[in-house]
């Protein structure tokens with residue numbers, strides 16, 4: 006089930022006022038009509054081309070035949086339709102062959118495509134991410150020979166970071182590149198887990214590979230970035246002979262099975278030509294550009310998968326009849342729809358508040374990315390960038406954690422049927438389980454947030470967040486029905502900031518102890534941020550509710566109920582969790598290894 010258009014319209018126009026982006030030169034001549042048209046096209050292609058084979062590409066994983074990975078036949082027409090409509094190029098500048106659309110509109114489209122078929126959409130999303138990295142860090146020649154064909158759909162792209170022994174710890178990678186007298190580098194080594202690492206969907210694949218040069222400094226400072234096409238790309242842009250990149254195998258996954266996941270062996274014949282991207286030793290810094298955008302993409306995928314499952318659960322709960330309400334004395338009375346049962350309603354409301362809260366957060370982040378692009382001066386741009394960097398691990402990890410919970414409850418609402426392959430909720434659950442792991446595992450983001458993002462520059466980004474949240478609190482206090490939520494948010498902010506200050510001090514004395522509960526901190530700060538986004542949604546809904554009628558009135562009432570649920574059932578969870586973080590609880594560290 007596709008993510009509902011009504012909520013996307015609510016977020017884009019009523020909450021985030023995307024039409025105002027037209028005030029900036031970058032989006033001049035783009036208005037709501039343009040954005041609506043783009044979304045109409047996304048829904049059409051998602052429904053007609055992506056959704057119909059989502060189950061088939063889950064059943065029939067890509068196979069290796071003749072050293073190449075082959076996908077099922079429907080994939081090529083789907084990717085062609087996507088590229089014909091220029092979705093890969095959506096946010097790129099006109100001069101690079103893009104449509105220069107706002108990131109927030111493109112992310113809304115991502116939610117549509119990923120709710121239809123997340124695995125297949127990955128090929129295109131990775132290509133856009135790799136092309137964006139080359140635009141910002143590559144040479145003019147690389148832009149011409151690689152980016153143009155990627156945006157046109159002739160080439161796809163990947164990100165090659167992970168190695169069999171080095172996933173979270175990229176400092177330990179062993180891929181090597183050495184300069185060659187033909188002007189290229191020769192790259193050797195093995196990468197694993199490479200999404201879209203091989204397939205039959207494009208003329209070639211541009212791998213962006215992290216590797217170390219001879220004499221490079223140790224650790225992450227010694228990593229450089231290379232563009233390594235699977236097949237050589239000539240000066241005129243045509244594709245030539247293979248480039249000594251061997252598909253050594255495919256990983257067989259729990260979900261997301263429509264995307265190939267490859268083990269790639271580079272330079273077995275010592276003839277793998279690589280082109281350095283940007284300056285030597287700055288590879289990880291460059292790669293972070295792709296990863297940060299990808300992480301908001303991962304959050305969006307998590308939301309889309311949770312939302313799709315919530316839609317399935319809601320439809321099922323309206324249809325499925327089972328039992329009678331407590332107190333009903335007549336066994337001959339007809340069974341009620343399970344939607345009538347209090348516990349089912351609670352499960353549905355929990356799903357709603359997580360997925361709609363997550364959607365509000367990821368689209369807010371995308372809107373910030375637009376503000377960064379449109380900023381009038383460097384200082385403004387740097388401030389927005391810093392703030393977005395703080396929110397990025399939350400958008401990725403909170404959404405992956407709680408939208409997966411939504412998938413779990415969607416199965417529960419289906420009862421035993423949810424545990425079969427006859428309903429899509431089990432596939433959606435398996436697909437969403439990945440988001441917790443890739444683009445930095447959940448625990449790594451907790452460390453990144455607590456050890457770096459909230460304490461860097463004397464906590465400047467966190468102060469910015471608090472100021473923005475307090476702006477909402479001030480206005481929400483003027484509404485009798487929202488004022489209690491405003492007070493609850495204020496109390497949670499005080500709790501979170503005091504915890505952060507305590508940890509900042511503890512970090513200097515005993516970092517292992519200070520960070521032992523970093524994941525709890527991430528989950529809690531995530532809850533505070535999502536509570537804020539719910540309060541913003543509720544303010545909009547409250548204003549619109551009065552004048553609305555029929556299904557529109559229900560829509561706004563639903564927003565107000567979900568906000569109330571989040572503040573009553575979810576936000577209070579942060580109190581005990583933050584207490585554990587603040588008190589430097591060492592239970593998990595204290596247990597002896599042999600005691601597990």
Ligand SMILES: Cc1cc2nc3c(=O)[nH]c(=O)nc-3n(C[C@H](O)[C@H](O)[C@H](O)COP(=O)(O)OP(=O)(O)OC[C@H]3O[C@@H](n4cnc5c(N)ncnc54)[C@H](O)[C@@H]3O)c2cc1C
Pocket residue numbers: 163164165166167170171172173174197198199200201258261266439442443444445446447448449452
């Ligand atoms: C389906 C799929 C697609 C992927 N696609 C790509 C891709 O396209 N390109 C790519 O380069 N990679 C890709 N990856 C790899 C992915 O990014 C890694 O799996 C991830 O970074 C974790 O690395 P790892 O699997 O080696 O786990 P490890 O790093 O071994 O981690 C195992 C566990 O230990 C924890 N841990 C590790 N170190 C620490 C620490 N210092 N402190 C606290 N906890 C720690 C982790 O949080 C995790 O829970 C993909 C993975 C999967 C499963």
